[in-house]
Amino acid sequence: MNKPVTAEIISIGDELLYGQILDTNSKWLSEEMDKIGVRVVRKTTIGDDPEAMIEAFKSASKKADIILMTGGLGPTKDDLTKNVLVDFFNSSMKLFPNALEDVRKFFESRGRELSPTNRSQAYLPSNCTYIQNAVGTAPGMWFEENGSAWMSMPGVPHEMKYLMENAVIPRIKEKYKLPVIYHKLIKTIGIGESWLSDIISDWEDQLPPHIRLAYLPSLGEVKLRLTGFGESLPPIVKEVDDQIAKLEPLIAKYIYGYNTDTIASALGHELIQRNENIAIAESCTGGYLSHVITSIPGASNYFNGSIIPYHNTYKEHLLGVSPETLASKGAVSEETVIEMSKQVRLKFNSTYGLATSGVAGPGGGSDEKPVGMVWIACHDGEKCWTRMLQLTKDRIINIQLTSTASLNLLRETILHNRK
Amino acid sequence: MNKPVTAEIISIGDELLYGQILDTNSKWLSEEMDKIGVRVVRKTTIGDDPEAMIEAFKSASKKADIILMTGGLGPTKDDLTKNVLVDFFNSSMKLFPNALEDVRKFFESRGRELSPTNRSQAYLPSNCTYIQNAVGTAPGMWFEENGSAWMSMPGVPHEMKYLMENAVIPRIKEKYKLPVIYHKLIKTIGIGESWLSDIISDWEDQLPPHIRLAYLPSLGEVKLRLTGFGESLPPIVKEVDDQIAKLEPLIAKYIYGYNTDTIASALGHELIQRNENIAIAESCTGGYLSHVITSIPGASNYFNGSIIPYHNTYKEHLLGVSPETLASKGAVSEETVIEMSKQVRLKFNSTYGLATSGVAGPGGGSDEKPVGMVWIACHDGEKCWTRMLQLTKDRIINIQLTSTASLNLLRETILHNRK
Incomplete structure (x- = not known):
């Protein structure tokens, strides 16, 4: 098997450490990385604190090929990520005219004047590739440094998602040869984790080592996740599906669907x-x-x-x-x-x-x-x-x-x- | 100011890295630590992977006084936390008779037999203090090692909360002299972050260094968080409340409430x-x-x-x-x-x-x-x-x-x- 391409997700913001907002971004990022065969090896959450940021960046650059950062890019005074990135990369801040133009247009299209605070959002580290954020005012920044790819994005979920879908995921797919992972979820309802585990124990024991099982319980439901690893997709898909065909008769009356199915869908x-x-x-x-x-x-x-x-x-x-x-x-x-x-x-x-x-x-x-x-x-x-x-x-x-x-x-x- | 008591939250589970469940535990833990004046300095999420766990435990023991771990304690085969803790602390696994008794009673009260899988949950590292989990079958474990306090809890939210409220928070309050932090949230609706920031910019600039402001935008709302730091509560409360009294006239028509108020409440x-x-x-x-x-x-x-x-x-x-x-x-x-x-x-x-x-x-x-x-x-x-x-x-x-x-x-x- 090829060495997997790895990613770390770094979420930045005191509000995350104080527990005043729920981090839904890192879950979404994990799912997207998983879909394209990038292995998330760690998620780290730190505050708006330059020392902690530098420490996290250093540790991440040793651990992962791709570092996805969210947060700390807002227009307000508690947002520090850009300045710390300048320090970390030993770079300098400069005005990106195309970024300024994009921010101006963003406000123009909404019939509003550019405030001085918003104008400052067009100053970026000189070593970054500017990534346009068409749905907000904080630009995305892509770096290739220290043998890793770095992406800094705003913490606002729909802005982050826009940047990932339109720029980051395409760039990752282009830059890395991605290995093959195949997941399938079996969704059950009306039975608890322990009872399910006892029913399928013999089946679980005969799984080969390159197919892994996980139990994901949530309120009133248990999902079973089968993950197959390998070199090419068709044989893994077949192996996982064959295993599921053996599993289904054991728990048929509890299964309501697969993968993204919800009980409602x-x-x-x-x-x-x-x-x-x-x-x-x-x-x-x-x-x-x-x-x-x-x-x-x-x-x-x-x-x-x-x-x-x-x-x-x-x-x-x-x-x-x-x-x-x-x-x-x-x-x-x-x-x-x-x-x-x-x-x-x-x-x-x-x-x-x-x-x-x-x-x-x-x-x-x-x-x-x-x-x-x-x-x-x-x-x-x-x-x-x-x-x-x-x-x-x-x-x-x-x-x-x-x-x-x-x-x-x-x-x-x-x-x-x-x- | 006293050196703050610090905490790190470590969330364990492949399902978190793959993005198949949303981590609400670490938000709740952050809030609870914040309320008692413990400063969360980092959150780390890792998979069911012994090497990554050992690395995270080592790094946490250097960084924080208190290490709160969730996940990997279920009865099923993908749950490894207990075994890795035995390795990390150079301890051994032993049967805790009171843990076995509690698990047995848990099932008895529900009219069910103890399965062999459930029985294994009473084996714990010999150096831990067993903490009873009255609402589930995975026991809590408290350790005092390497100058830090460690707590391992199941990832099921209501079980984790039960252990925190009934055992962990009382133990932390007893063991540490906790400093004083005072937060107040001002809840606004109907105005965006940038416009709010422009309106209150002068007020923001005159805040003293021991009172910090953060903007917490969410869908259709912006919360402002003022945080005061100090040695005793009454003067900090007064200072923060005085600052809020200056702020209110600037944005009165957007304020619907404070702290835990929601627009619905x-x-x-x-x-x-x-x-x-x-x-x-x-x-x-x-x-x-x-x-x-x-x-x-x-x-x-x-x-x-x-x-x-x-x-x-x-x-x-x-x-x-x-x-x-x-x-x-x-x-x-x-x-x-x-x-x-x-x-x-x-x-x-x-x-x-x-x-x-x-x-x-x-x-x-x-x-x-x-x-x-x-x-x-x-x-x-x-x-x-x-x-x-x-x-x-x-x-x-x-x-x-x-x-x-x-x-x-x-x-x-x-x-x-x-x-």
Whole structure:
């Protein structure tokens, strides 16, 4: 096997060390490097601190062929990356006229004057290749120094992504001979990591050393990742796919999809195939379940709509749950979610009606119905499938787990109807 | 000033380097360290690779007083942290009977048998202090070695948080004399970073060196963070608060709150104070706007509910938008969002009705109504406030920006009514 081309990701910004923003950039960068066969060997996060930056740059240049840096390029006074790069490369700062022109045009197109602060963004280290940022004002900078390729980008996610897609990834593909890595993800739902591991243990033990397995658990789901390494793609793809063919019968009822499929996208695909559609009555999930479904492009093909009768009055008056049921059983009950799913299905003239009602927390619990108790239902016109969930004390986690479980209930209903 | 107590966060897992999961743990850990005055100086992410782990451990022990490690403690075969810690500390693996007892009880309470894989989780490095994990099966391990304190925790977020809150933070507070840091966040909405920076530039320049300013932009919002450093809290709090009192008049109309306030929580507080409530008709936001509102505990005090008439039929039949308006102006129009906000306000008998309708993308655009074109409206019973947004090509970003802009429109409506 060829020596892999390696990358390090350096994220710069006090706000990352103080924990005041979540670093989604480095995850995205990792995924993109992985796709083109570059191996990310480390990610380092440091503050707006010149000493820490120099130390990180030195260490990275020993460790990786490609160093991707984000952050510290804004127009404001706490942004230091450019100056530190000048020091590190023993370079000097100079005005790049084309950078100035691009920043000017950027503001012109929005009908705004160039501020002095924005003007300073056209001064860059003289040894860099200027990379135009068409979606923002902080320019990208590409360096080839010390045997490594260096790219400095702003920390604003859509600007960073623009620079990567339009300049950095093409340059990396041109400069390096990239090895072959093949990943495949198997997405499961409704079973925990340990139980999955016990079921597939014998299969796992017979994997050859150049095919690796990882468990990636998340709320209500476990992804299995198989990674094959080799010299050319077709034999690796075949080997990995053959292994997956052996795995599938062991856990068939838990698998909902592969790779970039989500439970929502897999269900959407299935509903389109079957020419069916859904409507939702959300109480405790408060819009999140609908959001998960409508995050998928094209959801309008199978999602008719929702009613969120958050206040109990509207469970009766807008959705049509009977006042007797609400009075005798309460909003969080099997009887209520059955009526909710039945009514919403009728109101939106849909194949399936989904409903959620529970105590999301942190307040509102009782001995009989504690925080984390949730009822969900899926009505297919003939039968209503229900489930009670006993979740956590955390409001957001309860909302997310309920949504995932509701989608799984819909999946099981569809599977049942398919038989 | 005392020498600060420093921490490094080491996140372990191939899935982080491959970009297949988002690291939310290190953000949370950073925030918690920040709150108790521990300075996070670096975050390092490495794979399930013994050599990289040893290198990171060595480097961390030179850099930080406290080393917080997450990941690689699961029951499955790709989890290596425990074995590498044994090597690194030149220790040995032994069975901790109390750990075995705790794992056994964990499964017993869930009515399940201990699997052989789970049993192996009670074997730990002999030099560690075993820390009970009451919410999962991977034990925590605390070490005091090489002049540093080390803590190894599972990567599952709620397990890591349980260990931090119940064992690690109390131990750190006991072991170290912690210095004083005071942060205050000022939350603004409706103005970009550069414009904000130009408005407050003179104020920024007069800040003393022990008070630092940072700009934290996110979708549709900019947070300003002031950080004061010193020896005791009261004078720092006073100095920072005095600086903020000077800042506020410059940008008063953009400030919606402070510190942990979100635009949704600040509006919730305001609605409770005014004994008012809201209802929402969501089209292009598909449930996300309701979710943002219902993420706030106690939202049921002011959020009556929503209708999501995703398919146009239901804008007419369920919500009551006139078929003439839909036919002549289309669903994405000022006229339609005005009717949506008016109707949903009446249906839910609410003080305010909010409505969204737009082309979220990536499909569905036309020359006249391109992807990213959105109309939002807020009806207060007398007047309807509307705004047209020209957003991006990205579906999820459009959904988020529309929700933030809708909340800002509600804020402005309330501000207007308050006069």
